[in-house]
Amino acid sequence: MTKLPNGPKTPALLQLIQWISDPLNYLETNAKQYGDMFTANMTGFPPFVMVSHPQAVRELFTADTQQFDAGRTNNLLGSLFGDRSIVMLDGDRHKRERKLLMPPFHGERLQTYAQSISNIAHKIGSQWQKNKPFIVRQAMQEITLEVIIQVVFGLKEGERYQQLKPLVTEMLDSLSSPFEASFMFFKFLQKPWIPGSPWRKMKQATKKIYALLAAEIEDRRNHPELMGDDILSLMMVARDEAGEPMSDQELKDEMMILLVAGHETTATTLAWAFYWVHHLPEVKNKLLEELANLGENPNPMTMAKLPYLSAVCQETLRIYPVGLLTFGRITNSPVSIMEHEFDPEIMLAGCIYLTHHREDLYPNSKQFKPERFLERQYSAYEFYPFGGGNRLCIGYALALLEMKLVLATILSNYELNLAPNQTVKPERRGFTLAPSGGVKMIMQGQKVTTKELVNVGG
Numbered sequence: 001m002t003k004l005p006n007g008p009k010t011p012a013l014l015q016l017i018q019w020i021s022d023p024l025n026y027l028e029t030n031a032k033q034y035g036d037m038f039t040a041n042m043t044g045f046p047p048f049v050m051v052s053h054p055q056a057v058r059e060l061f062t063a064d065t066q067q068f069d070a071g072r073t074n075n076l077l078g079s080l081f082g083d084r085s086i087v088m089l090d091g092d093r094h095k096r097e098r099k100l101l102m103p104p105f106h107g108e109r110l111q112t113y114a115q116s117i118s119n120i121a122h123k124i125g126s127q128w129q130k131n132k133p134f135i136v137r138q139a140m141q142e143i144t145l146e147v148i149i150q151v152v153f154g155l156k157e158g159e160r161y162q163q164l165k166p167l168v169t170e171m172l173d174s175l176s177s178p179f180e181a182s183f184m185f186f187k188f189l190q191k192p193w194i195p196g197s198p199w200r201k202m203k204q205a206t207k208k209i210y211a212l213l214a215a216e217i218e219d220r221r222n223h224p225e226l227m228g229d230d231i232l233s234l235m236m237v238a239r240d241e242a243g244e245p246m247s248d249q250e251l252k253d254e255m256m257i258l259l260v261a262g263h264e265t266t267a268t269t270l271a272w273a274f275y276w277v278h279h280l281p282e283v284k285n286k287l288l289e290e291l292a293n294l295g296e297n298p299n300p301m302t303m304a305k306l307p308y309l310s311a312v313c314q315e316t317l318r319i320y321p322v323g324l325l326t327f328g329r330i331t332n333s334p335v336s337i338m339e340h341e342f343d344p345e346i347m348l349a350g351c352i353y354l355t356h357h358r359e360d361l362y363p364n365s366k367q368f369k370p371e372r373f374l375e376r377q378y379s380a381y382e383f384y385p386f387g388g389g390n391r392l393c394i395g396y397a398l399a400l401l402e403m404k405l406v407l408a409t410i411l412s413n414y415e416l417n418l419a420p421n422q423t424v425k426p427e428r429r430g431f432t433l434a435p436s437g438g439v440k441m442i443m444q445g446q447k448v449t450t451k452e453l454v455n456v457g458g
């Protein structure tokens with residue numbers, strides 16, 4: 001057996017507990033001691049090599065796709081959200097599913113969502129009461145959930161739409177603290193009969209969501225006029241090489257994973273963005289200045305191209321990427337990465353957080369400095385908040401568009417401040433890294449446009 005890179009020798013259970021409870025400290029301590037490539041040993045996982053050198057990340061992302069499986073490393077997700085979605089697949093089935101899912105998330109189709117995103121941001125903003133604190137992560141979750149329901153299901157209203165929203169929130173909120181998140185990592189805790197357990201709550205919510213998805217699929221089968229250009233409709237008419245449609249179970253699992261992957265990540269990143277922009281007045285002022293130069297009622301796609309706004313979003317995704325690691329990649333055959341030989345059945349993952357904090361790439365990496373992205377172009381192996389290679393996040397373009405439009409719309413229309421006396425720290429929330437407490441903010445007033453001033457003046 002080929003020797004694995006060095007790594008911590010602490011017992012596997014202790015390493016898993018450290019990874020769940022204090023993931024940044026776990027990563028930083030080990031990177032300091034063992035360098036760019038170290039082997040983690042955690043209960044329930046195969047030998048797990050975390051790499052952070054851009055060259056290693058490049059070799060991982062550009063390797064022949066036959067060499068690695070990523071789907072089977074996602075079994076933690078499968079036990080919750082079904083085992084037939086894209087994240088669980090490998091090989092040709094994975095390739096086929098990506099081809100099916102990609103178009104609605106890119107190109108011209110994406111532009112058609114821009115106006116709806118701005119409208120949804122306006123709608124949620126208009127519900128904030130002056131001087132009353134609110135949790136920005138929750139507000140962002142409402143926005144991104146509404147966006148994903150429209151994009152994936154084409155649903156904008158109706159009973160099913162109203163039922164779906166609170167259920168998805170309930171499901172994800174069951175894992176909101178590191179303690180609750182631990183239920184995902186320990187199989188023995190995943191028992192529906194433990195009363196009040198996060199696992200039980202999550203299972204109950206997913207069961208109800210599956211029932212709604214089944215009803216929606218059946219309705220569309222019986223009423224073809226309900227089919228639109230949303231993702232569910234596209235998947236229902238798709239056929240494989242043998243002319244077979246997707247089974248209902250496949251359809252439901254795919255919808256479920258898009259609902260989950262498609263909004264929690266973006267909402268959390270937006271909460272971080274609001275935090276940084278309001279924590280650093282010079283960043284806020286620069287951003288407001290850039291937005292003001294656009295004039296009134298700018299086209300959303302013009303907004304999305306603003307350089308400083310883009311840099312703020314990139315820096316937000318760099319400093320605390322919601323996903324600390326890419327999916328694990330398990331070697332199918334012997335593989336060499338940076339001249340290190342790996343036997344089959346070894347799991348490797350790009351460590352997004354550690355690469356994003358390399359001082360050789362990002363000097364003073366703990367400082368939030370959007371200018372880095374204006375002064376230098378980073379490669380896809382130096383900056384990769386959305387992963388890469390054949391598993392690159394399907395929704396990255398939608399997520400970036402949403403981030404820019406929501407930030408721009410809210411900042412242009414509302415005067416917000418961070419609520420006093422709060423310490424915001426990165427903390428595990430399910431599989432993601434979120435701001436503790438969700439970032440409490442206060443809406444201090446609505447900005448009035450010149451047009452509105454004229455109207456008021458009569």
Ligand code: HEM
Pocket residue numbers: 086087088098148257258261262263265266269321322323325326327328385386387388389390391392393394395396398399
């Ligand atoms: C800020 C927001 C988001 C972040 C940071 C993010 C990050 C990621 C990361 C790191 C991966 C793993 C990639 C790899 O292993 O190389 C991933 C995969 C994925 N993401 Fe996202 N994501 C975001 C938003 C979205 C959205 C909006 C959607 C869709 C609606 C989405 C759908 C997916 C899917 C389906 C995969 C699995 C791809 C595959 O297995 O081939 N994500 N994402």
